[in-house]
Amino acid sequence: MAVAELPAHTQLARKPRSLMSDSINRLRKNKLAVGSIVVLILIMVAAVFAPYITTGDFAKQDLMANNAIPHWMLFLMPKGAENYVRFSDKFIIGADDLGRDLWTRTVYGARISLAVAIVASTVSLLVGTVYGLISGYVGGKVDTIMMRIVDFLYGFPFLIVVILLQTYFKAVARRGVGGGFGQAMVSINESMGGMFFLFIAIGLVNWIGMARIARGQVLSIRRKEFVEAAKAVGAPDIRIIFRHILPNIVGPLIVVETLAIPGYIFLEAFLSFIGLGVDAPTPSWGIMISEAAPGIRTYPNQLLPPALALTITTLAFNFMGDGLRDAFDPRLKE
Amino acid sequence: MSSNNPEILVEVKDLKMYFPITQGIVIQKHVGDIKAVDGITFNIHRGETLGLVGESGCGKSTTGRAILQLYTPTGGEVHFEGQDIVKMKGENLRKMRRRMQMIFQDPYASLNPRMTVGNIIAEPLEVHNILKRSERRDRVKELLEVVGLNPYFINRYPHEFSGGQRQRIGVARALALNPDFIVADEPISALDVSIQAQVINLLEDLQEQFGLTYLFIAHDLSVVRHISDRIAVMYLGKLVELADRFTLYDNPLHPYTQALLSAVPIPDPVIEEKRQRIILEGDVPSPANPPNGCNFCTRCPKVFEPCYEQEPEFKEVEPGHWVACHLY
Amino acid sequence: MLRFIIRRVLGFIPVLLAVIIVTFFLARIIPGGPFDFIGDKSLPPSVVKNLEAKYHLDWPAWKQFISYMVGDEWKIGSFTVFDLDPNAPAHSYGVLRGDLGPSFRYRGQTVNDIIGRTFPLSAQLGVMAIILGLVIGIPAGIISALKQNSWLDYTATFVAVLGVSIPSLVMAPLLIWIFSIELGWFPAATWGAKPPYIQNMFLTPGFDWGNYFIHAAMPVFALGTGLSATFARLMRASLLQVIREDYIRTARAKGLHERVVIYRHALKNGLIPVVTVIGPMFAGLITGTLVIEQIFGLNGMGKHFVQSITNRDYAVVLGTILVYTIILVFSNLLVDLAYGWLDPRIRLDA
Ligand SMILES: Nc1ncnc2c1ncn2[C@@H]1O[C@H](COP(=O)(O)OP(=O)(O)OP(=O)(O)O)[C@@H](O)[C@H]1O
Ligand code: SF4
Ligand SMILES: [Mg+2]
Secondary structure, eight states: OOOOOOOTTOOTTSOOOOHHHHHHHHHHHOHHHHHHHHHHHHHHHHHHTHHHHSOSOTTOOOGGGTTOBOGGGGGGSOTTGGGTOOBOTTSSSOBOTTOOBHHHHHHHHHHHHHHHHHHHHHHHHHHHHHHHHHHHHHOHHHHHHHHHHHHHHHTSOHHHHHHHHHHHHHHHHHHOOSSHHHHHHHHHHHHTTTHHHHHHHHHHHHHHHHHHHHHHHHHHHHTSHHHHHHHHHTOOHHHIIIIIIHHHHHHHHHHHHHHHHHHHHHHHHHHHHTTOSSOTTSOOHHHHHHHHGGGTTTOGGGTHHHHHHHHHHHHHHHHHHHHHHHHHOGGGOO | OOOSSOOEEEEEEEEEEEEEEEEOSSSOEEEEEEEEEEEEEEEEETTOEEEEEOOTTSSHHHHHHHHTTSSOOSEEEEEETTEESSSOOHHHHHHHHTTEEEEOSOTTTSSOTTSOHHHHHHHHHHHTTOSOHHHHHHHHHHHHHHTTOOGGGGGOOGGGSOHHHHHHHHHHHHHTTOOSEEEEESTTTTSOHHHHHHHHHHHHHHHHHHTOEEEEEESSHHHHHHHOSEEEEEETTEEEEEEEHHHHHHSOOSHHHHHHHHTSOOSSHHHHHHOOOOOOOSOOOOTTSOOSSSTTTTTOTTOOGGGGTSOOOOEEEETTEEEOOTTO | OHHHHHHHHHHHHHHHHHHHHHHHHHHHHSSSOTTSEETTEEOOHHHHHHHHHHTTTTSOHHHHHHHHHHOSEEEETTEEEEESOTTSOOOOOOGGGTOOOBOSSSTTOBHHHHHHHHHHHHHHHHHHHHHHHHHHHHHHHHHHHHTTTSHHHHHHHHHHHHHHHSOHHHHHHHHIIIIIIISOOSOSSOTTTSSSOSSSTTTSTTOOHHHHHHHHHHHHHHHHHHHHHHHHHHHHHHHHHHHHSHHHHHHHHTTOOHHHHIIIIIIHHHHHHHHHHHHHHHHHHHHHHHHHHHHHTOOSHHHHHHHHHHHTOHHHHHHHHHHHHHHHHHHHHHHHHHHHHHOTTSOTTO
């Protein structure tokens, strides 16, 4: 039997290209995305090695140096600031109104934002994907019921639920609860500076959109003939899910989730801002902004570090998300 | 062609496949059915190619899938070597799947874009735990060669191939388990005309080489004429005529078959000159709401009284020539 | 159409009911009551007891709930339908009769009073921000898509990413710093506090609109930029996709003028994804108003809401949440209607 004729592009010598390697190549060419990834890695490294690049104590108050700034920052200050500010070059970028080192607090704040980004997105991705996968794959009545639940929850004002949940968690944490389980939770939360309940609250509400998207993806893949081919061969459901459906949907799902990360970071900052986030004195950029905002007329410099850090981080996540989307879903870009 | 007493490999009895139509938000009411396949009966002989023809949407793919138990039929029986596979479940059915395979219509959708060609073809072997890991690779290479592809491509991904090559990969996958029976669902309609003949030839060669039995689905008669031994014509979920290919082409009985045939160009210029096209009027009715009596009565040029009341029976009017029409 | 709307509105009932139930009982199980502290001082237990009795907080939860829903008494003329507390005059007529009850913290004020006083500012802030977002975002997205890969497109895209990346939490103080403190162009914290008032503007002859907008400018801008960036990104992406689709090509082939093609087909279809996000965006808008009101010191519903949470003024918290939920479900309904208008394939009454 004759070997079928090869189109010119199928030369024998070429290395096989998976869709993945194509996508990664496209991603590499996107300078903004690569730059963002580098920035994010730097932030992550800074967060991990925070004790080594800062004073290491974000709660230490130096009441002799409250609101102090180093000399080089004077240009940032309002006119006439030299008459009232206190100078102290001990602080790289100054101290807050309790005399805590802003640099240390900003770097430690990255831990919170990144932890929220990672945990909330992982929880939402996992829960949403599993839910959507079951709903879409099993289909029929199960699907109808599961989607009714999601539709119902979708109409819910979730921000408000998160606020209430956090209020509840905070009150529980402050007063303690009876049960051993509750107590265990509270102490976990305490050891994490109040982040644990925050994760639960944010994670609890954000899987819903993900579940919808995942189900849509499953439905579109499930109809594809290669899934039928696998069935025809006798492949069990587990294999079909893990070999055929998941690999074809994770890409878009991760992209969507990446683009949702800035939202989680905002949410944490916002909750901390209104006092429902992490517990003081754990530094969160949201708390720092809320602490700096009232004094903005006299000490605008204190607003700058958390504001910049927050913006740069979300900016980097957005650029990375856009880059991933363009690389993995090239239909959206010429 | 076949001997007088051909061995029956697949026996389809009154097969029905309905897709429910539901309405309502919380409680899903069952308001009707799409009768994609509505009671069809026929046999497939070992070693033959049975062509199944009909317009788009008449239920050909659904028939093929219901036979292979990719759908759970709403009713009827499918016997494979005498065993009713509709009733089979679990491990028995999985074992049975080794004997019957499918080649799909769309070579772009039928290969998982995230798997290498090697893994795609090896999947049936893995699922049934056939051969050792190392031997599987050799078997895959062998299969690639059998379908006319270079074994060197084993690590490539589907998107690196042309449509015709992809269809060959699909064929290799179907062959991997050494099946007896293959449903080929319009395997060439998505391909360029120049490549169609290559794939048809490949399928014929393979049939000869491995003693395969085909159910070959197509939407027009000119394609199946070449490859089929017998041809079944389908309209709106039902079989209207079944005969060996010579009889069907020379002496079509059902008005629908006649209309279809009148659209096929004839190579002989003299006869072609005289060919009169029968143009069917109106649209195919919806399979959710087929007409009373004969399914074809809304468009049939020869329609008469009883057609509106009684459904014609699918009966053998001459030896081996089945037709469902009140005229016979 | 009308049937669709009626059905949807009926569908709101379980959502609203669920929201009320969840928030009501969640609020009750939160440890600590509204009268534990006034400021930082804790009150003597006897005072707390009296106050709790006054507001029926000593009742069992189910009784409190009934009273919250339908009021603590109902009299038609001299006929008493029910009276949960015969010894006292009615203190609430219940949510079902439009009474959100008395505030626990602001003596003599009802939740209805508080919401009526603070809602107009929040509503004006939100509506103006959305209008600003659409007015900047949609044209920017369209221009970006039509001039794809031009420097105009790159700039707009970059600015838009910047816009979605700067949270209002950062935007608001930044604007204050630059435009109020450094430049002194706009006042920072005076909208709604001093004249220009935020109520009855349309009824006041000679209302000073210029002054009104000067006061509103920074809060609205702080909230609107993020929205406009989101709209611009979405509009660009969806327009690009639509333009590439077949029927646009067909419309072109028919010889229609390019502009007509763009407006008729692409724009309508390109708007669909934009409309779908407006629903969830309302939720974001509510967060936004909370932040903006807080930072600009505006006396809106959001600021009150946050304050009431800290104060444990559950009546206000519940009432505000109810108002937010109603806004959300109705905006979702509007979105669906707009959706049906833009995409005739979606039949609303099917
Ligand atoms: N999974 C399904 N759910 C509901 N309806 C279906 C399903 N699969 C097929 N149908 C309907 O059943 C009818 C027959 O479809 P089928 O795919 O078998 O037609 P076909 O003859 O193979 O057509 P084609 O030549 O276009 O492939 C069509 O009306 C189709 O809409
Ligand atoms: S039964 Fe009647 S309507 Fe049907 S094909 Fe025969 S003649 Fe036509
Ligand atoms: Mg088909």
